[in-house]
Amino acid sequence: MSLVVVSRGVGTTIQDRGRAGFAHLGVAASGAVDPTTVRRMNRALGNPAEAAVLETAGGLRLRAEAPTTVLRDGDIGPVALLPGTELTVNPRPGRVWGYLAVRGGVEARFVLGSRSNDVMSGLGPEAIVDGCVVRGEASDSGAISDVTVPPEESPAPLRVRVGPRVDWFAAGALDRLTEVTWAVTETGRVGVRLGGGALERSVDRELASEGLVPGAIQIPASGQPLVMGRDHPTTGGYPVIAVVDSADLASLMQRPVGSQVRFALAPT
Amino acid sequence: MGALLPYGDRAVLFECDDEHPGRLAERLRGREMWQGDGPIEVVPGARTILLSFAQSVDSIDILGVLDRAREGVGAEAARTPEVVEIQVVYDGDDLPALAEETGRAVEEIIASHSAAAHVVDFCGFAPGFAYMSGLPEWMHVARLATPRTRVPAGSVAIAAGWSAVYPGESPGGWRLIGRTDAVMFDPDRAKPALLPPGTEVRFVPR
Numbered sequence: 001m002s003l004v005v006v007s008r009g010v011g012t013t014i015q016d017r018g019r020a021g022f023a024h025l026g027v028a029a030s031g032a033v034d035p036t037t038v039r040r041m042n043r044a045l046g047n048p049a050e051a052a053v054l055e056t057a058g059g060l061r062l063r064a065e066a067p068t069t070v071l072r073d074g075d076i077g078p079v080a081l082l083p084g085t086e087l088t089v090n091p092r093p094g095r096v097w098g099y100l101a102v103r104g105g106v107e108a109r110f111v112l113g114s115r116s117n118d119v120m121s122g123l124g125p126e127a128i129v130d131g132c133v134v135r136g137e138a139s140d141s142g143a144i145s146d147v148t149v150p151p152e153e154s155p156a157p158l159r160v161r162v163g164p165r166v167d168w169f170a171a172g173a174l175d176r177l178t179e180v181t182w183a184v185t186e187t188g189r190v191g192v193r194l195g196g197g198a199l200e201r202s203v204d205r206e207l208a209s210e211g212l213v214p215g216a217i218q219i220p221a222s223g224q225p226l227v228m229g230r231d232h233p234t235t236g237g238y239p240v241i242a243v244v245d246s247a248d249l250a251s252l253m254q255r256p257v258g259s260q261v262r263f264a265l266a267p268t
Numbered sequence: 269m270g271a272l273l274p275y276g277d278r279a280v281l282f283e284c285d286d287e288h289p290g291r292l293a294e295r296l297r298g299r300e301m302w303q304g305d306g307p308i309e310v311v312p313g314a315r316t317i318l319l320s321f322a323q324s325v326d327s328i329d330i331l332g333v334l335d336r337a338r339e340g341v342g343a344e345a346a347r348t349p350e351v352v353e354i355q356v357v358y359d360g361d362d363l364p365a366l367a368e369e370t371g372r373a374v375e376e377i378i379a380s381h382s383a384a385a386h387v388v389d390f391c392g393f394a395p396g397f398a399y400m401s402g403l404p405e406w407m408h409v410a411r412l413a414t415p416r417t418r419v420p421a422g423s424v425a426i427a428a429g430w431s432a433v434y435p436g437e438s439p440g441g442w443r444l445i446g447r448t449d450a451v452m453f454d455p456d457r458a459k460p461a462l463l464p465p466g467t468e469v470r471f472v473p474r
Binding site for chain 2: 020021022023024025026027029111112121122123160161162163164165208209210211212213215216233234235236240242243244245246266
């Protein structure tokens, strides 16, 4: 069960469920951008839910060195690769992040209980580079099954809830957040920057640094929302007006630059 | 008692009144404080504590737990806390400029920094980067207008009323006053961060 990385592609990292529990030491939870997809893939390969996968923004090429069973996001079922077979991993169309799961899970060193590479702090196992070998863990994997690839999500508004500093904004700013059709202007594991509007603050004093969560929508001086991703800074000094629901964050982070984004207040 | 602010579907933010966020956060981390599933993250900020959970926050009696934790912090304050000593060579590049700006001699800056009782309020910026309060008012200086692109690991620095030690090499805008060999963060250590929130710190000139 091993593959050699022919070309590491763009933004390729090892990811699992992350290392929640160390944010008070300045360590983000990290973990796969799209945990639902990873869970589905691991289940299809008979892997434990905590098995690590490769996450890539595209162009990742590998060659099997030994018989290896793998699954890419978008494939209808696991594929048994014979030695010498090459494989390219790209995100599904319209998505930012693609995944490759390996039967047994990608072998890597645990750092603070997780095999996730945190691109902001550099924490995690050795980075994926050209020529490195990706091995599946020799473990008691369960049965392999086909996958049902879920249909493309409808562009429904992403659910948001009120954040701690909503009262630092001008009246109507929260309404504006849900009325504007935003556009992704920058995206990465650290966060997503949105353009197409600006939210006005009513309190100008500096905010003392406070804790951040994935999905927190910070509003910097420019007024343009910055949504925290998996490798987010653990504390920050911009007011958080609202937070994207945990269940909807992956949908936002999977949208390429230029995509539209609508928010709606979740019913309470 | 401070206010509890909403923070999305799985977190709340507690605004502290007179409690020290770092110390109260350590109490809240205790499993025994929570009936059922406690928070997965308890993150102190300069004046707040973020509590984030793996499930919805709607059904959790957070105020009740905060009440009990605050009583506990009062009782603990009577005990002598652990003090971490950090050996410092005070030869930072910004000492001359700081002396000019504050109107105090370099020796006085060093003496005051090493005499002060520092407490870690919170961590952030990078793993193991501890924001320590305890500087005298006259040492509350602004960050550099233009941050350095490279600050060496172990740099001892002050800015905006805080002291800190850079855990690794990084860009940085704090004013450099010295350096230490102490390893601020090592994920393979039983205690990864040398200075978690709530720790008392003394800087010892070498």
